[in-house]
Amino acid sequence: MPETVRGIHYRVDDIRAPWAGEALPVLFNHGIGTTHDIWAGWVPAIAARRPMLRFDMRGFGRSVMPPVDHVWSMDELIADLWSVADAAGAGRVHLMGESMGGTIVLAAALARPERVASVSISNASYKGKGIGELAYWRDQFAAGGPAGWSGRMMGNRFNPGHGDPAALDWFQQEQARTQPHVALGLGGVLAASDLTEPLRAAPFPLSVVLPDSSPFVPPLHGAELREIVSDCRLRVVPGVRHGLPFSHAAEEAAQLAAWLDAVDAA
Template sequence: MAGISQMVERVGGAIAFEVIDHMPPWLSPAPTVLFHHGIGARSACWDGWTPALAGRHRLVRFDMRGHGASPLPAGFRLSLSALVDDVLAVADATDTDRFHLVGESTGGTVALALAARLPERVLTVTVSNGAHRGGSIRNLEPWRRIIREEGMAAWSAYMMDQRFFEGALTREMRRWYETQQAGADPDAVLGVAAMLVAVDLLPELDRVTCPVLLLHPDSSPFIPVETMAELKRALPDARLQVIAHARHGLPFSHAAECAAAVAGFIDGTSCAEQP
């Protein structure tokens, strides 16, 4: 479900974003939910979340650098700090002072880093199949060889089995996801992966003061459930929900279930009433 597509100019290239706002104009401004996808995805991967959230929240989503309509300029150095700044640039461009932040995979790591750095900007955080310690991420070794020797289409085909169990998607959904994933910039994919492996947010997590929901698949080949259990213990206010028979593509394959969980989480927090 498309919104109003826009671009915000950034050092190192523009970021494409869109706003979905179905709230009647006579009601009070709705809280904003800002979405950050992970490696190989793009903002449209959140379409399945829109029905559960758009009637009560303003939704903002964007394409990470090197994905979708956000280019990765040659020589640009991808870093966690740069990705945090991109989120803030999108928030500022949409006049969003405080927001609920939902991140999947890489987006989850960025969300935690942002909430630790600027807790006053974040109402709640939802991390779906994300990690706080790069050293805990598994099975990234084949990526560089596949991409460099066989190309992005081969990497995308390989990744589909890592993301989804057989039968988790319709044929049309699977074809769409595999095609758009193959269109990601290879330097962005490998650059973000290298950045993630070096991350360790554990010393900063006590600064994440807002409520946090951890959504995690029971069968991610990259991030074990034990890593999420460690993350839950390290956060001041966190809850963990493990979703059965799901792999690393959890937010896409289980969109309705995840969106319902996030809607309930947001509505159930004391922060939900704040603009």
């Protein structure tokens, strides 16, 4: 995987036919406890239609690991995202984020609106207030370490008995690699976030997809976003927990592909 000047590892997937026309890239930002591989199931639907940029957030995967005393900030995460677009040679892009990655892409779009064609978020919010579970993380790490925290997170992300056992086992093992100071630092940034006022003037179309059973993000946050952002669509997926982008990758990728095509054609 190539690396940006900020130590962020990324990859570009583009499986379009040689005769396909130009299409704007879409840049994906994952959330806490995962890597760019959370989007693996999205590649067939997305990369067949446009370049797909994925990266490991700092502190995860192959990207730079900050020290324990690192001071985390949203500005840093925004700069990381745009460093990927720059390194890949992408000018204007669509943005897609899941969980905290959704909050980051919203903030990144507000910081550089001239580079954004659209923003899509899944199982994500625009503010920290009202997000569940974060207050328990420190105790969970203290009691069970990363493996114990990951076990609790699996219950938050996926319904029991649903999903490919091999995929879920892989997910739990990857999630258990999370360093406590990374999760807690990012959780602090998320908890302090509130993009309400700048989003009122958002110049980009926004797609919000929320599971109805996430212990983190209540569907109410989606309804609020629809009132705040003038060009916003909301879809709530029933019977699904916080792991929606992984558990329903093929379905959600098809939905995103159609949405991006519609935005480009408008």
